[in-house]
Every structure is written in C-alpha cells, then in structure tokens.
Amino acid sequence: MADFEFLKWPFFDDAHRALAERLDEWANHDIAPLTERESDVDDTCRELVARLGRGGWLRHVVPAADGGASERLDVRSLCLARETLARHGGLADFAFAMQGLGSAPISLFGDEAQRRKYLPRVRDGEKIAAFALSEPEAGSDVAAIDTSARRDGDEYVLDGTKTWISNGGIADFYVVFARTGEAPGARGLSAFVVDADTAGLEVSERIRVIAPHPLATLRLRDCRVPQSQLLAQPGSGFKVAMATLDIFRTTVGAAALGFAHRALDAAAHRAVTRELFGAPLGELQMVQSMLAEMATAVDAAALLVYRAAWTRDCAAERVTREAAMAKLYATEAAQEVIDRAVQIFGGLGVVSGHPVERLYREIRALRIYEGASEIQKVIIARQTLAAYEAAAMSGND
Numbered sequence: 001m002a003d004f005e006f007l008k009w010p011f012f013d014d015a016h017r018a019l020a021e022r023l024d025e026w027a028n029h030d031i032a033p034l035t036e037r038e039s040d041v042d043d044t045c046r047e048l049v050a051r052l053g054r055g056g057w058l059r060h061v062v063p064a065a066d067g068g069a070s071e072r073l074d075v076r077s078l079c080l081a082r083e084t085l086a087r088h089g090g091l092a093d094f095a096f097a098m099q100g101l102g103s104a105p106i107s108l109f110g111d112e113a114q115r116r117k118y119l120p121r122v123r124d125g126e127k128i129a130a131f132a133l134s135e136p137e138a139g140s141d142v143a144a145i146d147t148s149a150r151r152d153g154d155e156y157v158l159d160g161t162k163t164w165i166s167n168g169g170i171a172d173f174y175v176v177f178a179r180t181g182e183a184p185g186a187r188g189l190s191a192f193v194v195d196a197d198t199a200g201l202e203v204s205e206r207i208r209v210i211a212p213h214p215l216a217t218l219r220l221r222d223c224r225v226p227q228s229q230l231l232a233q234p235g236s237g238f239k240v241a242m243a244t245l246d247i248f249r250t251t252v253g254a255a256a257l258g259f260a261h262r263a264l265d266a267a268a269h270r271a272v273t274r275e276l277f278g279a280p281l282g283e284l285q286m287v288q289s290m291l292a293e294m295a296t297a298v299d300a301a302a303l304l305v306y307r308a309a310w311t312r313d314c315a316a317e318r319v320t321r322e323a324a325m326a327k328l329y330a331t332e333a334a335q336e337v338i339d340r341a342v343q344i345f346g347g348l349g350v351v352s353g354h355p356v357e358r359l360y361r362e363i364r365a366l367r368i369y370e371g372a373s374e375i376q377k378v379i380i381a382r383q384t385l386a387a388y389e390a391a392a393m394s395g396n397d
C-alpha cells in the first residue's frame with residue numbers, strides 16, 4: 001500500500017507530487033517482474049537502465065544532458081524517485097542511482113564538450129555510468145588514494161586499483177579519482193572520465209555481495225586518457241567527489257526510507273491478517289509497540305531526508321551537515337524497522353527470497369557506502385562543534 005500522505009508536506013511542489021505518483025504507477029506496470037529477479041544481475045541492471053531511460057525518468061539524474069550547465073540536479077526529485085523505486089526493488093533503485101552518481105561529476109563540473117559527449121546517452125539509458133573513488137586502502141580515508149595520474153604531453157597515464165565499484169563490469173565509463181600530486185593528501189587528487197574500453201583498464205575481479213548487484217575491482221595499468229577527459233582543474237578531485245556525495249548522500253537516505261516503508265507496509269499487513277491466540281497479531285501490545293516505533297522512525301527519517309533535499313534545492317549550496325544527518329538516521333532507522341518486520345513475520349521472515357528477508361540483506365550496505373555511519377557522525381559532530389567554537393570566539397555563547 002503506497003502511502004502518499006507525506007507528499008502534502010511543504011517541502012514539495014505539485015511537480016514533485018506528480019513525479020512520485022506517476023513513477024509509482026510506472027514501476028507497477030513497467031518493471032514489476034524485473035524487480036523480483038536476483039539472478040543475472042548484469043542483464044537485469046542493463047534492462048532496468050534501458051527502461052528507466054525510455055520511460056524518461058533518468059532526465060532527473062542528468063538535467064544538464066542537453067549541454068547547458070544551468071539545469072540543476074533537483075534533490076527532492078532524486079529522493080522521491082529513489083524512495084519510490086526502492087519500495088519496488090533494490091535493483092531498480094540501484095540502476096537509477098548509479099546513473100546519477102556516475103554522471104553527477106560531469107553534470108556538476110564537466111565542460112560543455114564533456115557534458116555533450118556523455119550526458120544525453122546516460123539520460124536515455126544508452127550508456128551506463130560508474131563512480132570509482134574507493135581503493136583497497138582508501139575507503140573511508142579518501143585522502144589515502146594511491147592511484148596515480150601522471151601527465152605525459154597531452155595525456156594522463158593512470159595506474160592503480162579501484163575497488164567496490166558499483167556497475168563495475170557493465171559500465172560504459174568510470175569517473176576515476178587519482179592522485180595528480182598538486183598538494184599532499186586530499187588536495188592532490190583529480191577526477192577523470194575513463195571509457196570502459198580504454199586500453200589499460202580491466203575489470204580484475206567481480207565481487208559478490210549479500211544483496212547482489214554489479215560490483216567489481218578495476219585495475220588501471222599504463223591507462224592513457226587524453227587531457228580532455230580531466231574534469232575541472234587538476235587538484236580539484238576531492239572537491240568534485242565531495243560535491244557529488246553531498247547530493248547523493250541524502251538520496252541514500254531516501255532509498256533507505258523506501259526500504260523501510262516497504263517493511264512497515266508488509267509488517268502492518270501481516271499484523272492485521274495473521275491470527276494468533278484467537279485474535280489478529282496486531283492486537284498484541286508488544287507487536288503494537290514495534291509497529292509504533294517503526295512508523296515513527298519512518299516519518300522521522302522522511303523529515304530529515306526531505307529537509308536536507310529541500311535545503312539543497314531552495315536554501316543552501318552545501319548541505320554537508322543536513323545530508324549527513326539524513327543518511328545516518330534514515331539508514332540506521334531502516335535497518336531497525338526491517339529487523340522488526342522480520343520479527344513480526346516470525347519464521348517466514350527468514351525464508352530466502354521472502355520480501356522482508358530480501359530487505360534485510362538489501363539495507364545493510366547503505367550503512368557502509370558513501371561514508372559509513374561513523375563517518376557521518378564525525379561530520380555532524382565537527383560541524384556542530386565548529387558552530388559552538390565560532391560562537392565562543394565571538395563572545396556570543
């Protein structure tokens with residue numbers, strides 16, 4: 001049962017309300033069987049990307065597809081789309097989100113030629129995008145990136161290993177972050193668009209995870225790209241990565257919200273239909289307590305997610321603190337909501353392939369990628385302390 005009550009909140013305008021309702025209807029008709037599949041994830045993802053492209057939904061992740069930089073990514077639309085698609089199935093959300101994460105560095109920092117070369121085909125679902133930041137020794141610690149990009153005439157030569165790369169193996173291009181060495185640590189990184197068929201780039205290992213989706217380790221060996229594949233200025237790679245994550249972190253919270261919504265729906269339906277001790281399960285007060293906490297957590301997560309999205313769209317260029325809060329709370333809360341749904345289903349909840357069992361696997365990685373929960377806490381604490389330190393210094397505390 002899709003509950004659209006939250007669309008009355010003041011964060012949205014009528015275009016957002018229409019988007020959420022139309023996408024839900026489209027997903028019911030156009031991708032329903034695909035969202036149930038867990039095998040052949042490569043083919044399923046390619047098909048989902050193609051259908052999302054044909055359906056026109058990917059224009060929300062690539063608003064600058066016609067070459068102009070002025071069309072901004074609307075974070076509320078991204079969040080509504082991810083929440084809706086996640087409710088229908090993890091792979092549908094994944095296919096949509098990765099087209100955005102993998103192309104946002106080009107949307108945000110690409111020059112006109114780069115935007116024209118990649119974005120229209122990402123929007124149409126004809127090119128699959130990927131974002132290659134993490135390395136074996138540089139996950140949470142982005143400043144430790146070791147992949148190098150050495151300038152050689154009009155080219156850069158990339159060497160190193162990228163791992164945990166979503167869409168690795170099926171992507172047509174990767175936005176690769178590498179060390180160009182303008183300064184130590186994070187200030188010496190640059191971002192490059194590397195086509196998947198570039199000589200010297202190979203998928204060295206496919207990684208299997210508990211909620212299957214295309215994921216791989218990439219090896220770059222003497223991988224030469226023309227200078228025209230560099231995004232923004234040399235040395236601005238960290239800025240490119242963080243500005244992208246600033247937008248997509250909030251949307252990870254939205255995906256978690258979609259999973260939590262689905263779990264709450266399933267658990268509440270079970271509570272009113274399952275008879276136990278001569279009455280519906282939902283009449284047991286301890287089950288009511290679980291449902292009350294689940295419903296409250298879902299609404300609280302939605303408020304934080306859409307607060308962050310609205311703030312980015314309407315009030316502030318950077319929303320580091322709001323996005324961190326949205327991702328932290330929504331992903332942690334969704335994990336608890338789903339765990340309780342499994343409990344309410346009893347034995348059925350742990351049967352392989354049952355919707356709540358799938359959600360139980362699906363949610364886990366969201367607390368780790370795009371900054372683990374502990375990283376989000378570090379960000380929130382730093383920003384909170386900075387505000388109080390500034391007040392103390394100015395004597396306004």
Ligand SMILES: Cc1cc2nc3c(=O)[nH]c(=O)nc-3n(C[C@H](O)[C@H](O)[C@H](O)COP(=O)(O)OP(=O)(O)OC[C@H]3O[C@@H](n4cnc5c(N)ncnc54)[C@H](O)[C@@H]3O)c2cc1C
Binds near residue numbers: 132133209378
């Ligand atoms: C399914 C999946 C998909 C992914 N997709 C992509 C992708 O498309 N592109 C990409 O570039 N990367 C991707 N990643 C990588 C992801 O971003 C990293 O896994 C993540 O940043 C954590 O890095 P790590 O795995 O190296 O863990 P580590 O950095 O080793 O951290 C391990 C744990 O240490 C704790 N920790 C870390 N820092 C702190 C701290 N400051 N304080 C306290 N505790 C801390 C956290 O609990 C963390 O989980 C993906 C990962 C997964 C699991």
